[in-house]
Amino acid sequence: MATVKFPLTGDVFQAIWTALLSPFNNQIGLININLGKSSAPEVEQQVLDEVGSYGRQLGRIGDALTVLMKHFHPAEPLAEHEQEALIGLKLMLDEIANIKEGYKREALRP
Incomplete structure (x- = not known):
């Protein structure tokens, strides 16, 4: 051979x-691919097998955050670092939506 x-x-x-x-x-x-040590590798593996990949889990969290941000009306003005955190998240979620739409997948937009 x-x-x-x-x-x-x-x-x-x-x-x-x-x-x-x-x-x-x-x-x-x-x-x-070794993603590091887990304190409960059997739990992590079962979640991956039965719930979804890291990408699927993060996608659902991102979609839920998009919904919450659309309906978020703070009782008092946000501090500058808090505003920056939300702007950074919105930018990231928007980039993810661009990629999803490039593959003809449905995407929520912040």
Whole structure:
């Protein structure tokens, strides 16, 4: 079987072969992303499996914040740093809406 070499990596055939065939390495596929340590990895995994990916969770939170911001009428004027926080969030949510709409997905706009 041919050996695959990528620039500056040397022989990678063994790593790919091991990743595909070893049932004990906790890796699925060729790319494994480690997002850090979790205090309850089994809970986190079940949430990802049954509720939704991080992107889906953040999307729903962003949509809910968009609704709340549209109906938000503060009893007293916001401090400058509070205004900046809301402006930054609105800008980010607007950029996300642009991307969603680019993929013909429905998007709420702040």
